[in-house]
Amino acid sequence: MDLAELQALAEQERSKRKSIRVHCCTSTGCQAANSLGVKENLDKAVEETGMGDRVEVVGVGCMGFCGRGPLVQIDPMDTLYEEVTPETAGSIIHALNGGTAEPVQGDSQHPFFARQMRVVREHSGKVDPERIEDYIALGGYQALHKVLYEMTPETVVQEVSSSGLRGRGGGGYPTGLKWATVAKMPGDQKYVICNGDEGDPGAFMDRSILESDPHLVLEGMAIAGYAIGATHGYIYVRAEYPLAIKRLQKAIQQGKKYGILGSQVFNSPFDFKVDIRIGAGAFVCGEETALIQSIEGGRGNPIPRPPYPAEKGLWQCPTLINNVETFANIANIIKRGAEWYSSIGTEKSKGTKIFALTGKIRNNGLIEVPMGITLREIVEEMGGGVPDGEVKAVQTGGPSGGCIPASLLDTTVDYDSLIKIGSMMGSGGMVVMDKETSMVEVARFYMEFCRGETCGKCVPCRTGTVQLYSFLTKILKGQATAEDIEKMEALCYMVKDTSLCGLGMTAPNPVLSTLRYFKEEYLELLKQPQNGKVPV
Template structure:
């Protein structure tokens, strides 16, 4: 494929995408709420009414508001319907026909009311404009710009939205060094948790001697309550492949691997389809865009070990070994997969690459804060009304995310939010004015992590929360180093003793000392960050620990 073919295909497919269509979310959460049956019924109804020339049905990726699924959207108007059921197909089709007819017959204010007047059974779905819903108001989609808008299994629809144009530009208009400069100047930092400058990592790999080099996409998303990477891979796999190809050109690699959790079968299926289509179009494999650049991508499926999210353990798993971390240095950029220089970034990091190359570093750097550029994708879960996937500029206040976009808890008030999964910390409600960026969250004893946010209400026992995450880390420890293997067990036992009301204040001091030991002596990030939930709950909710201490309780019962 050359540039002319790419441009021609874009024009052809753009016309198709701009025609009247009913888009059905067919990934992730919506699948669990009978979305496929909704899509099948819509297709059947259109065939029955012989409306194929007027209206089409498109299966698309995640639309974000997962708690309200199945979700259906009428395009190009962008009217979104939630909690759709198969028996509402006739009403939806009528609404779509009204919306795409001449302006005077549009259902301007309340399509639902009109439909209900015409036919009260079955009940018509409720429509709303996404731009007016608080969940969507403050979002700025970059990584998610195609999610919910294109069919992830059709490469033509990705190309119609300027897909692979950034790769062409990199290959024909930029040197590898210029690509790295753009990524560096954009300020993009790793979205997997650590926030390491992406351009610096790329330049380190590029400076290694010429020879075999690898690019790895870390899709081993294991944090409880996190589903960002899964949604991106399910909804827009070509975006990740394009980012990997651009990075491979920049650092001089010709082989890439995507490491995906085995618990993500739909993401794996969509990736396999995307890789096959990209090879057929000459966008992966040999002589990409008829240039001298070769890049092959293969998938490796993880068996579910949380520790394989750590880059050195992940590489060991790809090599066919047990997923155990190793000491660093040397870092993967110098000696990684099979001893060769290796670039590892996570799914979201690669998904930012193509937009940066296409629109320029200054555009991306103009979003976010001074030290945290661009946007961040978060999964909202837990005790919150609007569960789902959001993308907001860095520096967005935590309160805006949890209370406005998320809608707060269904009953009562928010108590805390956990960010960063087992490696993060619990942030109390009185600190929700904090801006969400790398430095601000670190100052609160938490981390950005991959982007999971678990909201808790006033009924949540914070000691039990710390105990839950410690049990997770204890079970997932690979056992290679003693501080993590034995320390997480002892921390869990102490937290259990406290939660059962059998501990004394001396146990609390021991808990804090043991957290310090595990944090500073463990081999890898799993053990080093395992104490974070404990330390953050001790910092902000220490009264809940003290209320369970035997000697404190007995002192309170003594007469004055």
């Protein structure tokens, strides 16, 4: 396929579209609420009303407002329906023919939607994730063609560097610098790995991208392969994401069919093969060296660095590892330019970030916002605040992050600001807590998670997380003393400073942040004074 054929296919697909498109969410969350039954009845209603000449029903990915699903959206009217059931679905089609719709009509201009800035999720909820033609009709794979025929690998790396994009997996390492490092490494064989092992409790950003717009990720990976000199890519996805895996498999097959993946991409000398590797659900495999061990067929244990994967990674070859959201930014950077992308966000945190907004909040779901927005804008305006009461804390960064008190809600959401107050961006989990939440319970919940997910290779993480969990349990039972809190805090720093990988290094963060901002809750749970003396 050449450029003319790509553009002709896009135009042909656009010309076939009906004047009215009924988008029905078929992502995992909505499927759990029987959105497949909703779509089936939407199709039946189109047939019954004889509106097939101007109305088409399209199964799409996540629209974001997960707490109100299943969602159905009508284009071009931009009408949104919430909590649609199979029984009420047909009335939506009848409403297009002059009838009345039974489902609740949502507000597409609600702050939850209006405050978002969609870059990665630009086509989520609009493109059919199981049809490459639909993606191409929206401009898909034009960025890949552009780099192959108009740019050198060096200029691609420079464009990504100039954009200011930082890794969205949690660490925030400059993406262009990582690409440049791998590109400079000698060797005939290099690899690209997409880390889709999203394991944070409450996080589902990467799953949603893979389910909603898989070709966007594949295009980003292929561009990266061209830029660093790699001909083979792997997508590592946890087994708990069967729909994402299914849609990725179909997307890869379709890419091969059109000559966009595989040998001689777009009739160029560039080859790029993509395979999927399915993880068994170990949280530690989100760490890049453990992930590599798993792809190679071994146990997912981290290994000491250096050497880093950029030098010796998969099968000892130079390897580029980025997460799903990072790759999903690449096509837009190439199409619209580094200057456009770097104009979004803050000086040191460019672009947008996707968050899974969950917890004690009115409006939960996926949001994509520009870096630099405040936590208050996200929680109170977009999220609608706590249903009954006030916000007590916001936990960001998953088990690796921290709990931010309500007094710091005016903090801007960017890499450096969150680290400064004892939390981190992480992959994008954001859990809101109300006044009824016990922060000591929260700390124990995350420590229980880390205790269960440690690979056990290094002693500080293997035994330290168990001891920290024991301390927290002792405190919650009212059996601890002030001395126990001092010992627990010292242990936190020991685990952070001596663990082998990021799991252990960050596991104490929820404990340390709750001690920093909510220490009175710990003190209230200590042993009561006996004989007028406070136990130590």
